[in-house]
Each structure stands twice: as C-alpha cells, then as structure tokens.
Amino acid sequence: MIATWLTREFGIEIPVLGAPMGGRAGGELVGAVSAAGGLGLLGAARYNSAQWVADEAAKARVGGPFGIGLMTWSLDGDTSLLDAAIAEKPALITLSFGDPAAYVERVHAAGIPVVSQINTLDDLRVVEAAGVDAVIAQGAEAGGHTGRIGTLPLLQEILESTTLPVLAAGGIGTGRGLAAVIAAGAEGAMIGTALLASPETTGPDYARTRVVEAGSADTVYTSVFDRARSQPWPQRWGGRAIANEFTSTWEGISADEETLAKAYDPSDPNNGVVYAGEAVGLVHGTHPAGDVVRRIGADADRLLSRFS
Ligand SMILES: Cc1cc2nc3c(=O)[nH]c(=O)nc-3n(C[C@H](O)[C@H](O)[C@H](O)COP(=O)(O)O)c2cc1C
Known part of the structure; x- marks a missing residue:
C-alpha cells in the first residue's frame, strides 16, 4: 500500500x-x-x-x-x-x-x-x-x-x-x-x-437516498440553509448541498431568516438540507x-x- x-x-x-x-x-x-x-x-x-x-x-x-x-x-x-x-x-x-x-x-x-x-x-x-x-x-x-x-x-x-x-x-x-x-x-x-x-x-434516511440518486451537476453552493437554521457561519464560507425545491425557491432571493426558517423542513427531502459535494455523482x-x-x-x- x-x-x-x-x-x-x-x-x-x-x-x-x-x-x-x-x-x-x-x-x-x-x-x-x-x-x-x-x-x-x-x-x-x-x-x-x-x-x-x-x-x-x-x-x-x-x-x-x-x-x-x-x-x-x-x-x-x-x-x-x-x-x-x-x-x-x-x-x-x-x-x-x-x-x-x-x-x-x-x-x-x-x-x-x-x-x-x-x-x-x-x-x-x-x-x-x-x-x-x-x-x-x-x-x-x-x-x-x-x-x-x-x-x-x-x-x-x-x-x-x-x-x-x-x-x-x-x-x-x-x-x-x-x-x-x-x-x-x-x-x-x-x-x-x-x-x-x-x-x-x-442523519435522515432520505439523505442516503438523495446521495445515491444525485449526479455531479446536482449540487449548489449556498448559504440559504445556514440562514434558515440560524447557523452563524462567517459569510465567506457557503455550503455545498444537493439542490432541491428549497434551493431553487430561495437561493439568490433576499428573504429574511424568519421566512426561510418557516419554509425549511428537515423531515422533507424537498425542503431539508443534504450537504454533499460534486463527488456525489460517483456514489x-x-x-x-x-x-x-x-x-x-x-x-x-x-x-x-x-x-x-
Ligand atoms: C455533510 C458534510 C458535513 C461536513 N461538516 C464538516 C464539519 O463539521 N467540519 C469540517 O471541518 N468539515 C466538514 N465538512 C467538509 C469535510 O471536512 C471535507 O472537506 C469534505 O467532505 C471533502 O470533500 P468531499 O465531500 O468532496 O469528499 C462536511 C462535509 C460534508 C459533506
């Protein structure tokens, strides 16, 4: 080795x-x-x-x-x-x-x-x-x-x-x-x-399923999940996650944290976060x-x- x-x-x-x-x-x-x-x-x-x-x-x-x-x-x-x-x-x-x-x-x-x-x-x-x-x-x-x-x-x-x-x-x-x-x-x-x-x-079962299904083009670099979950990450670091309904609705939109928190739902794959990188296409x-x-x-x- x-x-x-x-x-x-x-x-x-x-x-x-x-x-x-x-x-x-x-x-x-x-x-x-x-x-x-x-x-x-x-x-x-x-x-x-x-x-x-x-x-x-x-x-x-x-x-x-x-x-x-x-x-x-x-x-x-x-x-x-x-x-x-x-x-x-x-x-x-x-x-x-x-x-x-x-x-x-x-x-x-x-x-x-x-x-x-x-x-x-x-x-x-x-x-x-x-x-x-x-x-x-x-x-x-x-x-x-x-x-x-x-x-x-x-x-x-x-x-x-x-x-x-x-x-x-x-x-x-x-x-x-x-x-x-x-x-x-x-x-x-x-x-x-x-x-x-x-x-x-x-983590939730759906996270494993999403990782298997997603391709390398299906991720997004975003801070919306941090804002929805009131995670005080310094601004310079976004997170790479699998794109879903939540990111297509809220990424790039100037919504306040309260609105994002209401829309966020960790029990729902369409509105919860699955952080994953571009190598997801290899899984x-x-x-x-x-x-x-x-x-x-x-x-x-x-x-x-x-x-x-
Ligand atoms: C779901 C997830 C959560 C992560 N959480 C942390 C963390 O808490 N601390 C940290 O230093 N890095 C964290 N990272 C980044 C990893 O340490 C590492 O840089 C990354 O997974 C490497 O790239 P890859 O995902 O393409 O293998 C996380 C990555 C993923 C996928």
Whole structure:
C-alpha cells in the first residue's frame, strides 16, 4: 500500500482521512473508516455537546485511532467542545474555518497534532503562523462548507507555497482521485461525500437516498440553509448541498431568516438540507464505509504502481 507522511505519522495503511462531517460522521462511521485502514474523524457541529463528543468517541475507539474535527470560528467564546475533544486523546484534531492561533498550543500541550483545512493562500499563511502540523487544501467541489477555489488549482498553489505536509479534500471519491492528488505531491486525501450513502452515517434516511440518486451537476453552493437554521457561519464560507425545491425557491432571493426558517423542513427531502459535494455523482450505492475506503485505497495503489 502507498506510504506517505500521513500513513507513517498515524500508523495507518491507507492515506485517507474520513472527513469530520457535522451531523453525519458519528462514532460508528469513524470507527468503520479507521478499522478499514484509514483514519476517521468525528464531526463535532456547533450544536453538539461535550457529552456527544464523549459518547461518539467511545464508539469510534472500537475501530482504532481516530480524530476529531472542530470548526474554529465556533470556539470563539466557548471552548467546551475543544476541551471535550482533547480529553478523548484523539490521534489528531482538525481546526478548520478560522484562525486557530488561540487554540493550537492547548492541543499540542496534550501531545495531539493539529491539522487545518484551508481554502486560500492567505489561509495558509494564517494557519502556518498559528503553528499547525499539516494542512488540507479544501476545494470548492467539497461537500459541506468550503471555499471558492477548485481543489486542483488550490492544491497546486499550496504545495508550491509551504514546507508543511499537504493533504487534499474536495471531489475525491474514487481511487483515481486519490492517485491524482498523491501523484501531484499530496500526502493523502480527506474524503466525505464518498461516505455519505454508507449505512454507518447518521442523519435522515432520505439523505442516503438523495446521495445515491444525485449526479455531479446536482449540487449548489449556498448559504440559504445556514440562514434558515440560524447557523452563524462567517459569510465567506457557503455550503455545498444537493439542490432541491428549497434551493431553487430561495437561493439568490433576499428573504429574511424568519421566512426561510418557516419554509425549511428537515423531515422533507424537498425542503431539508443534504450537504454533499460534486463527488456525489460517483456514489452509486449504499456500501459499508470500510468497503469504500478499502476500494479507494486499493484502486489508487494499482493506478500509482503503473509508474513505480
Ligand atoms: C455533510 C458534510 C458535513 C461536513 N461538516 C464538516 C464539519 O463539521 N467540519 C469540517 O471541518 N468539515 C466538514 N465538512 C467538509 C469535510 O471536512 C471535507 O472537506 C469534505 O467532505 C471533502 O470533500 P468531499 O465531500 O468532496 O469528499 C462536511 C462535509 C460534508 C459533506
């Protein structure tokens, strides 16, 4: 199997991180990714509690080493989720979307490496100054909240500009994608969307069905779901979701939060959110997460061995 900084640093077999997906990546998914030879990360959303982190970490641990992903901006003013994450002694913590300078030392003091997803070259300079151990170039194709630069241009730019280990995220859903970013110089990939139809994910049943049915042209980059759910995301990060009746009605319309909240219905696939990236077009069935990770690793290995 391909050996990179990522596999050596964390003692894993496959250079894949399972993305920390708020609302979708709980302990069962994370444990399955890690048991398969990758490294899964719990996605702690702003609305999760310290107890949630402890409960899901206990489930994840069954699969081996695991990580925890937090949204940096959501820690400003309340670090209880960070404290809860550190207490679980994960193999790594990701601090993404914001300047992690105020938190890196605390995580390092517990002997835990910090990795940040970044969306621009300016973000790279911010997280380098904060002292993170590695970065993940997260492209606009990614599911969930992300930036506006595509994975490939961003990855090339970041690889040219830092001595830190660099991973790629956004649009990597098969061994071809993993092989491509490793061939470009990345130490591995973080994958989210490719896992979203797996039975180990949490969330409504319709979310898995929508992911299987949707094609790569069916996503939209939007903030309407944040506004409908009063999620105080900083304006620069929109979220990539599967387009539905809600987005075709409200995206680009200047409606107030109250109107959007009334129209939003999480129990209805037409008016609830399913965050997913352009790699959704590569997901054709509800396969166990371990099978997805092993398949991506084996296919990438085979493709890369053509040149060895
Ligand atoms: C449903 C969903 C929820 C997400 N939630 C988070 C999150 O809470 N924290 C985070 O750092 N990234 C989050 N992300 C982004 C992922 O960490 C990652 O960048 C992305 O899934 C990679 O692109 P891909 O979806 O094309 O594989 C989320 C992604 C998805 C699809």
